Amino acid sequence: MKNSIDSRFKALSIGITVFMGIVVFRILFLQTNASAIELKESIGQAFEYTTLTINSERGNIYDRQGYLLAGNTISYTVSLNLQASNGHGEFIANYLAPILNMDHETIKKAAEVKFEASKAVEMPLTNFATREQIEKIDLVKKYLKDRPSTGFESKTTTQENLNSVLYYPNVHRSYPNGDLASNIIGFYPYLNPAAGASYGIEQYFDNILSGETIRHRFSLDPNVPENIPSLPQGASIVLTIDRKVQSIVEDSIKQAVENNQAKSGTIIISNPKTGEILAMATYPRINLNEYWESATVFTKDNRFNPAVMQPYEVGSVFKVITLAAAIDAGVIKPETVYNDTGTYESMGVSIYNWDRGAWGPQTMVGCMQHSLNTCLSWMAEQLGTERFYEYLEAFGLNRPSGIELALEDYYPISKPGDNFWTPINLPTNSFGQGIMTTAIQMIAAVGALANDGIMMKPYIVKEIYFDDHTEVTQPEVIGQPISAESARTVTEMLATSLDVEASDALMEFTRVAGKTGTGEIAKEGVGYVLNVTNASFVGWGPADDPEFVTYVWLQEPLINIWGSEVSAPLFSEVMNAIYPYLHLPTDRQLACLHTEECPPADSEDHYYW
Amino acid sequence: MKTDQHAYRLAPWRKQVKGILSVLLFLIGIFCVTMIYLSYSAQLTKMKLDIQTLHAERSELSRTIADMIMLEGQLTAFAAMETRARRAGYFDINFRDEETYTYLLVPGFTGEYHTGLDSVIRQENIAISPIKPEYSQSLQQWISENVQLRRVGP
The missing domain is CATH 3.30.1390 (Ribosomal Protein L30; Chain: A,)
Structure with a gap:
């Protein structure tokens, strides 16, 4: 009996040992066999980890008062x-x-x-x-x-x-x-984010605006402690534009483009003392929530934001640069007299005035009043080729302005020694023909005339809010092309000449300086085409201490082609409408403050104190 | 042959009790270790679930905040505000009318300056981590940190 029990115990022990041996062998097999390891890993992938998508949002864009423009x-x-x-x-x-x-x-x-x-x-x-x-x-x-x-x-x-x-x-x-300031903002294509941001602030600051998206493998094993990483938010950007001013200007440019059947229209308003852009309106625009319309609305000749992307021949507006250079170089004075015979001969080529007329003896103010091409050609030759182009360089017309908007373009100035430069370029360039600039380059250059000769870099971003700090844009001086005295002289001359040249441009609230321009347009293979023009105007004021510079450009208006009849009144209309929003006193209000007796409200005189 | 026998020896039941107690002690030891391990695992699992829940909540919250900012942006959009203002009976100021609009010189007032700081919402990043340091550092690190703190503390 006892032997029988012993043998059963022995058999049981052997059985258990064999079973344990098989289990151990199987464990070793599973831990070393390649397909078993692969199976284990695939199960591990499916059940040991979960993938979490972590993203940070794209930063917002605001106007200067904190109203949301893009979110x-x-x-x-x-x-x-x-x-x-x-x-x-x-x-x-x-x-x-x-x-x-x-x-x-x-x-x-x-x-x-x-x-x-x-x-x-x-x-x-x-x-x-x-x-x-x-x-x-x-x-x-x-x-x-x-x-x-x-x-x-x-x-x-x-x-x-x-x-x-x-x-x-x-x-x-x-x-x-919707479309408010769309030309400045640009767009981020939400239907196709892979295409990336296009135009304006969205494209220029894409790196800092864009949020980040990562896929994080999160272990479900309780013995593996880990956190979910936190991503920094995209930076938010505050612009210098005021949406009320921007809206008024946009309404005006839209009306002007439609009434004159122009191809496009642009108005920029900046502060010459700082370079900040207060409004930059263009038309046509698109509703940014329907950004795909940009493919049909804009063309090579009619860009998304012509103010910075489209150089053109500005015409007589350019004369303010030539005048400023000549005054600063001391080759002319306001009272210098030029005898206009109606033509100016240069290198065997005759240059005529816009009306083919001869205006006789004219002071330099008279030259600007009648916008005489002959006089400006003479002025440029008095200045000399080398100095003339040095001044253009100094006014920043041979480089992009550096404003924080994507795809800024510029047209290199052809100078002596360049392939396409000929001596006739000097007189033609002096009155804005054969030379192309963008509206933003012009407003930066003219800003120097309104700011005692000091040229400020134009900027449209006021502040950038990062997660951990804020960057505030500081006004930046980028040069002093002319002296303060020359700048004041030119301003006074152009304030005087504007009375005669384009009285429609005069503002009712303050005295301004300005110049009209009607630039002919050269078509490829045809040359300059009759009655196809760019109608422009540049104005700044108050003339005694300028606080704004405004640039107006209508591209190819059909109803009326003249800058003095289309762009000049538009300047006056826009500036009268927005003047109170610039928080500036009118000349009469200042006169009331500085004199004992307030001038009558219906007086048409200018006020001095 | 003479055989030595102890005068007394452990009673068989005592041996059994001793054996049982030894086994029980061993089992209790294993049970304690298991409990500590399970407790640790349970807490960590709960925390990891909390992390995922907080992550989901934070994502939802940040989406909601973005949506609210957009809603505010839509309500205060220029065209919308202008329409509401006109419906409410407001009209454009005639800046030429000196009865309604005038310019006052206020001594000491240097002008309006908007920084945008008040209006722009800054979204702070808050790391999600309910994991206590004890769960992500070695015993040696934990002791050295606590010892250091006690030395430095008041």
Whole structure:
């Protein structure tokens, strides 16, 4: 009996030992076999980790008072889980079509797309459902879940519900003001983010505006402690523009372009003392929420933001630069007399005035009043070729202005020694022909005349808010092309000449200096075309202590081609409308403050104190 | 042959009790270690779930904030405000009318300057981490840090 028990124990021990041996062998096999390791890793991938998407939003853009110009908003992607939706298309479409404002048949077809685990699992319906629509879907889901059912229904119809409807939140770019300042802001294509930001601030500051998106592998193993990384937000940008002023200017330029049937229109207003841009309006513009329209609205000859992207021959507006250079070099004085015979001969080429007229003896103020090409050609020759082009360099006309807007363009000035330069360029360049500049280059250059000869770098970004610090743009002096005395002299001359040249440009609130320009347009293979012009005006004031410089440009107006008749009155209209918003006193208000007796309101005199 | 026998020896039940106690002690030891391990794992698991929940909440919150800022932007959009103002009976000031608009010189007032600081919302980054340092540092590090703190502390 005892031997029998012993032998059974021995057999049991051997059995257990063999079993343990097999288990140990199997463990060793699983830990060393390649396919077993691969299987373990694939299971590990599926169950040991989860992938979390972490993103930081794109920074916002504000106007100078903190009103939002570009931000982000939530939309939802609504999709159908095909495994659950197959066979219930009619039911799902009945509920979803009115909520999502979609075609019933489209939803039904989407729901009935055959489920295939390796190919078709989910079918998106829309990427831009609103929060209200999602709340309605949730309400319907809840109603279907909670609704009472009969025993019969519980086996049949209650099988139908909206559990197959899934939704995920997205954040996308949105522009609450539509087309306001669209030429400055640019756009971020939310339908195709891979294309990247285009134009304006969005493109120029894409690096610092853009949020970051990473996919983080998060271990589900409780023995592996780890945090989810935090990403820095995209920086927010505050612009120098005031949206009220911008809006008034945009309305005016739109009216002017439409009334004159112009190809495009541009108005820039800047502060010459700092270089900050107060408004930069162009027309046509697009609603940035429908950014795809840019492909059809803008062309090579009509850019997204012509103020910085489109150099053109500015015409007689350029004469203020030649005049300033000649005054500063001391080759002329305001009272210097030029005898205009109607033509000016240079290198065997005759130069005529805009009206082909001869104006006889004229002071330099008279030359500007009548915008005499002959006089300016003579002035440039008095100045000399080398000095003339040195002044143009000093006025920054041979380089981009450096404003913080993407795709700024400039046209290199052809100088002596360059391939395309001939001696006739000097007189023609002096009155703005054969030389191309952008509106932003001109406003920066003329800003020097309004700021005692000191040229400020134009800027449109006031502040940049990073996560941990704020950068405030400081005004930057980029040169002094002429002396303060010359600048004041030129301002006074052009304030005087404006009375005669373009009285429509005069403002009712303050005395201004300015110059009109009607630049002919050279077409490829044809040359300068009759009656196709760029009508421009540059003005600054108050003449005694300028606080603004305004540049107006209408491209190819058809109804009236003259800068003095189209752009000059537009300058006056715009500046009279926005003047109070610049927080500047009128000349009469200042006279009231500085004199004992306030001048009468209906007086047409200018006021001095 | 003479056999030595102890005068007394442990009673068999005592041996059994001793054996049982030894086994129990061993089991209790294992149980304690297991409990500590399970407690540690449970706390860490809870924290990791908290991390994921907080991450989801933060994402939702940041989306909601962005949406609210946009909603505010839409409500205060220039065209929308102008329309509301006109509906409410407001009209444009006639700047030529000295009864309604005048310019006053205020001594000491240097002009209006908007920095935008008041209006622009700064989104601070707050790291999500309910994990206590004890769970992410070695015992040696934890002791040395605490010892240092005690030395430095008041």
